[in-house]
Structure formats: structure tokens, C-alpha cells
Amino acid sequence: MTATTRAASTRAGARRARDEFDPTPWPAALVCGIAGGGAALLAFPPYGMWMLLPVSLTLLGAGLLVRSVWVAILVSLAWGAAFFIPLTAWANTYAGTAPWVALGVFEALYIVLFGLLARTVMLRRGLCLTSAVVVSALWVGVETLRSHVPWGGLPWGASAFALADSPLLNLGPWIGMAGLAFVVALLGQLLLHGVLSLLGRRHRGLVGFAGVWPLALAVGAILATMVVPHPPNPAPQDRGTMTVAGIQGSMEKIDPATMTMPDDVFENHLAVTRETIEQTRAEGRQLDLIVWPEDSTGYDPRQDPRMSDQIGSAAADAGAPVLIGTQAAVGETQRLNQSVLFAPDGSTPYVYSKRHPVPFGEYIPYRDFFRTLSDKVDLVPRDMIAGDEVGVMDLEALDQGRHGVGVLICFEIAYDNLVGDVVRDGAEVVVVQSNNALFGDSHEAIQQLAEAKVMAVVSGRSVVHVSTVGHSAIFTPTGRRLDFVDHWEQGAVLADVPLRTGITPAVAAGPWIAVGLCALGLVGFLAALTGRRRALAPLPSRRERNRS
Incomplete structure (x- = not known):
């Protein structure tokens, strides 16, 4: 070479x-x-x-x-x-x-x-x-x-x-x-x-x-x-369970042109609630909490004495509070997406307002600009405003045991910071109220249910996910599914839900x-x-x- x-x-x-x-x-x-x-x-x-x-x-x-x-x-x-x-x-x-x-x-x-x-x-x-x-x-x-x-x-x-x-x-x-x-x-x-x-x-x-x-x-x-x-639960293992029923009343399909909730939504959820109460009574079980989905009353029952009386009557019959989902008007142009707890005595001792409204779904940012691109923005006539308090309610005052229940509404289950907030504030179980009827036969409902399972494992908390039309399910902190109701079916998810107080490393790290x-x-x-x-x-x- x-x-x-x-x-x-x-x-x-x-x-x-x-x-x-x-x-x-x-x-x-x-x-x-x-x-x-x-x-x-x-x-x-x-x-x-x-x-x-x-x-x-x-x-x-x-x-x-x-x-x-x-x-x-x-x-x-x-x-x-x-x-x-x-x-x-x-x-x-x-x-x-x-x-x-x-x-x-x-x-x-x-x-x-x-x-x-x-x-x-x-x-x-x-x-x-x-x-x-x-x-x-x-x-x-x-x-x-x-x-x-x-x-x-x-x-x-x-x-x-x-x-x-x-x-x-x-x-x-x-x-x-x-x-x-x-x-x-x-x-x-x-x-x-x-x-x-x-x-x-x-x-x-x-x-x-x-x-x-x-x-x-x-x-x-x-x-x-x-x-x-x-992760091991450092807290005592005798926290036990609480018996929760999630009501999926179902409804007629929403008209996408008007986005108006069907008239049968309230009656359907009330009927399934009464059936569930009868079922648990026949089984000798005592309910601790009944959860209705987001928008399950059609409009704010606090403005309708008849609706309030019927929900309060169901709570009294069950001997357990009923957590419903509704909308509350704020002025002429705004609203709040709320979870309202009806106690067996007819009072409403707890209200949670959704902290993370969905842009373009629940409120329209820069409405005047986006109206020039699509008239669909006017399907949201009132902009939803955000609540400012973490959703954790203590049922001890209602003689339902000392249970901290975290509350999230719909898409909030997808945000790990919101889930972490309720866990760090004392939630021993998390309930998610959703109205998947807005998305028809799409895959949104099953995608959101997967998010609930993932967040149950990440947070180390049982998650009770309840939808108007499905999918509804209850997951343990290890991701095991305890009960399930399919899309567009009428029924209830019912289980003795494990409670946890320990904080997972993921939640502790924030x-x-x-x-x-x-x-x-x-x-x-x-x-x-x-x-x-x-x-x-x-x-x-x-x-x-x-x-x-």
C-alpha cells in the first residue's frame, strides 16, 4: 500500500x-x-x-x-x-x-x-x-x-x-x-x-x-x-371502605345543533337512584354516598323546589347524601359548573365549582375573534368561569363517617395537578362526574375512563367515575375495576370502595x-x-x- x-x-x-x-x-x-x-x-x-x-x-x-x-x-x-x-x-x-x-x-x-x-x-x-x-x-x-x-x-x-x-x-x-x-x-x-x-x-x-x-x-x-x-400505605390499614353508588341514568341523544339537555335526564337519574336504594336495602347494605353525573339535573335544582324535594327525599330514603351535577348562572353572561351535595335533611352543605373549564367547550377565549372563524362559538352562550377551591368534602358532619371525598368534574380527571391537589387536601377517594352525552357515539367516553384508571393508580386513590350515558366504573388504587356500566346503558356502579390516606411518591413529588x-x-x-x-x-x- x-x-x-x-x-x-x-x-x-x-x-x-x-x-x-x-x-x-x-x-x-x-x-x-x-x-x-x-x-x-x-x-x-x-x-x-x-x-x-x-x-x-x-x-x-x-x-x-x-x-x-x-x-x-x-x-x-x-x-x-x-x-x-x-x-x-x-x-x-x-x-x-x-x-x-x-x-x-x-x-x-x-x-x-x-x-x-x-x-x-x-x-x-x-x-x-x-x-x-x-x-x-x-x-x-x-x-x-x-x-x-x-x-x-x-x-x-x-x-x-x-x-x-x-x-x-x-x-x-x-x-x-x-x-x-x-x-x-x-x-x-x-x-x-x-x-x-x-x-x-x-x-x-x-x-x-x-x-x-x-x-x-x-x-x-x-x-x-x-x-x-x-407503594406501601404508611397510614393504618383499618380505613376500610365506604359504599358508593354511581348513578348512570342515561338519556336521549343530545341534539348537536342546539346542545340542549333532553328533558328525561333528571327523571332517569331519579328512577335509577330509587332502584339502587331498593337493591341495597334488599341486600342489607347501607349506602354512604350516591353520586350523580355532571349536568344530571338538566338545570339547577336549587331553583326548583320540586326537584330539590325529590333529591332530598331520595337522600333521606337512602340515609346517604346525594352529590348531583348542575350549572349555576352568574350574571347575564357567565356560569359555574357545580357539584352540589344534598344531605338527607334536604340541606346542601357542600358545593364545588369546577376549577378548570374547557376552552372552546365551556368557554370561548377571544370570542369576538373566533366568531369570525366559526359561528359554532355561539353554541356556548354563557362562558363558564373557574372555581377557586379544591374539591374535597368531609362527610363526617353528615354522620357518614370521617371520609374525605375528592370531587372532580369531567375533563379535570386528565390533569395530574388537579388530582394531586385533592389527594394532598385529604381525599381518601375521588369521584368524577362527567357528561359524555355531549360527544355522542365517539371514543371520548372510553378514553376518559382510561384516564380515570390511570389516575387511580398514580394517585393511590379509588376513583368513582360516573357519566350520564357512560362509560361509568369504579377503580381501586391498584387499577382493579369493581363495577362497570357500558355506554348508553341505564344502571348504577355500586361497590364497597377502598379508602386510602397514604401519599404516593408521585403525588408527594407534585x-x-x-x-x-x-x-x-x-x-x-x-x-x-x-x-x-x-x-x-x-x-x-x-x-x-x-x-x-
Whole structure:
């Protein structure tokens, strides 16, 4: 070998040593984006193929490994649109097609943000363990941002909510929503590293069959979570249970043109309540609490003596308070979404006002501007305002035992900060009142029920989820389902619900798990910007192209 040949070989070897992987051709990258978003959708209810969520992030990562940043943006947008538009199809029921698609595209923009950040890290740092950790932390950061910004955010489609039937959920009470998102993203990165190695697209580090190790590690990690114990309850175990009945009275379908509650909603819930009281009396059981769903009275029964008397009579007959859901007018243009407790003596000793109204569903931000885009905004004639008190009621004053009951309304169950608030304020059990009739036959109801199960495990509290038309269910702190009523059926969920007072590590940590992971992602991204190394293999020279 001549000196010139050796020098050329040395230069080529040095250049190859700096190369990490071959770029993804742009047509394949776009396919990865679309397929990845579709795989993410299948990971969520009603499909429930949770194992596809890490795969979807693997496909997204592969699609980002392109030379053109514009192609990477298109890949990210395609992934987000393929996921969020069908996932939020329930919005089409009341908002119409254009606002629904706009919501899906807006949520997809967060995936574009993640794609740009993740691509920068992978291209500058290469495919190594540190880049995998940073990219996973960036996923947590963007998901946290999406869940809280703007207007309080929308955590629908958060990674943890795909894990309702996954062994990974056993990690939930330890690491919370943010930690679960990090684990899912890290599994996706491990799969990406392994697959690229097996396909021969990596040129240093784990190459060839060495790529089996990341795949085996990912599978082994999932299997290991099957034996992760739930946190011990440091409080005395004699808290026992309380007997709760959740009433699903059902109703006729809501007219999407007017969004008016059907007239039969109150009578149906009253009838099912009386049937449930008779059932428990025949079984020799004493009810501690009866829960009606959100909007279960049609309008505020405190303004109608007849309705108040009937609810109070049912409470007296059961010997247990009835928690109903209603709306209360505030002035001429506003309203409150409230839970009202009717005691057996007919009084209403407790009222909770929803703290997190849903933008565009319960109130219209910048109403005049958005009216120019769609007349659907006028279907919400009164803007809902937020309550300012955490929803925890103590039933001790009603001689129902010393039970702290946390109250959340509808979409509030999707926000881990709201769930954490009621637990830290003394809730031993959490009830969720929802009106899923607004979303017709869409998948919104089953998606929300999965959120309730995940939050039961993360918070270490039983969750009684009650809907006007379903799905309704009761979950224990370990995620076991005690009772269930299906969509558009009439009935009640009834169980002796376990009470807990201990605080899970996830709840005790509050926002700090998310804050820590977000900080890790930000620091890792900034560190990647300071490096000059490029991980993409160089384009072949003109001579090499001609030779080929």
C-alpha cells in the first residue's frame, strides 16, 4: 500500500469514525411519520395496543433522521396530524369539522417542536445513551407544555393514558405522569437504536447484531415492571371502605345543533337512584354516598323546589347524601359548573365549582375573534368561569363517617395537578362526574375512563367515575375495576370502595418530576448546540457517485 493510499485510507477511517448513521431517505421518512402517528392512535382506547406507543416514537425518530430540516418538520406534522386528528374526533360532535381539524393540527404543532429539538440532539450527539436520555426528557417537556399551555392546555393523548392496561402502569405511583412519558420515550429510543443497528445503518457504537441488546433491554424492562410493587400505605390499614353508588341514568341523544339537555335526564337519574336504594336495602347494605353525573339535573335544582324535594327525599330514603351535577348562572353572561351535595335533611352543605373549564367547550377565549372563524362559538352562550377551591368534602358532619371525598368534574380527571391537589387536601377517594352525552357515539367516553384508571393508580386513590350515558366504573388504587356500566346503558356502579390516606411518591413529588425532566431535556439540548460533531454520514462524492 502506497503512502498516498494509506493517507486516504486514514482520512476515510477518521471520517467514518465520526459518522453515526445513514440518513433516512425522505420518502421513507414521510411514511415513518404517518405510520408512527397511526401506531400512536392504536395505542390508545378503544384499540388499547399500548405496546405500539414506543414503536410510534421509534418511527418518529427514524423519520427525523433526514438531511433536510423541512422534511423533518413535515414528518413531525404528519405524525401529529395522524395521531391527534382522529384521537380528538369527539370534538366534531359539538364543534364541527373545521374546529375539530384545527384542534388536531394545533396539537400536532407540539410534535413539530419536539421533532426539531430531538433531531438537533440526535444529529449533533449521535445515537448514544446520553442522547436517548435527552430526547426522552425533551418528549416529557413538550408533553408537559402541551398539557398546560395555552388556556390551561389539553393533556388528551398524554403518553400515560395509553398505559391503562400495561404493566408499565405499575410505575405510575412511583414516577407519575411525567415519569411514565419518559419511560415510554426511552423505550422508543432503545428500539430506534436497535433497529438501525440491525439494518446496518449505524457505523459506530452498536452495529449489526449488537443492535439486539437495546431491543432485549427494552423488552426486559417492560417485563420487569410486571413485578413492581405498589407503594406501601404508611397510614393504618383499618380505613376500610365506604359504599358508593354511581348513578348512570342515561338519556336521549343530545341534539348537536342546539346542545340542549333532553328533558328525561333528571327523571332517569331519579328512577335509577330509587332502584339502587331498593337493591341495597334488599341486600342489607347501607349506602354512604350516591353520586350523580355532571349536568344530571338538566338545570339547577336549587331553583326548583320540586326537584330539590325529590333529591332530598331520595337522600333521606337512602340515609346517604346525594352529590348531583348542575350549572349555576352568574350574571347575564357567565356560569359555574357545580357539584352540589344534598344531605338527607334536604340541606346542601357542600358545593364545588369546577376549577378548570374547557376552552372552546365551556368557554370561548377571544370570542369576538373566533366568531369570525366559526359561528359554532355561539353554541356556548354563557362562558363558564373557574372555581377557586379544591374539591374535597368531609362527610363526617353528615354522620357518614370521617371520609374525605375528592370531587372532580369531567375533563379535570386528565390533569395530574388537579388530582394531586385533592389527594394532598385529604381525599381518601375521588369521584368524577362527567357528561359524555355531549360527544355522542365517539371514543371520548372510553378514553376518559382510561384516564380515570390511570389516575387511580398514580394517585393511590379509588376513583368513582360516573357519566350520564357512560362509560361509568369504579377503580381501586391498584387499577382493579369493581363495577362497570357500558355506554348508553341505564344502571348504577355500586361497590364497597377502598379508602386510602397514604401519599404516593408521585403525588408527594407534585410537579417536580416533570420539572426535573424538563430541565434535563433543556440542558441536554443546549449542550448539544455547543458541539460541532455531525452524526449523519456524509454525502458520497461526485467521483463515488460516478463510480457507482
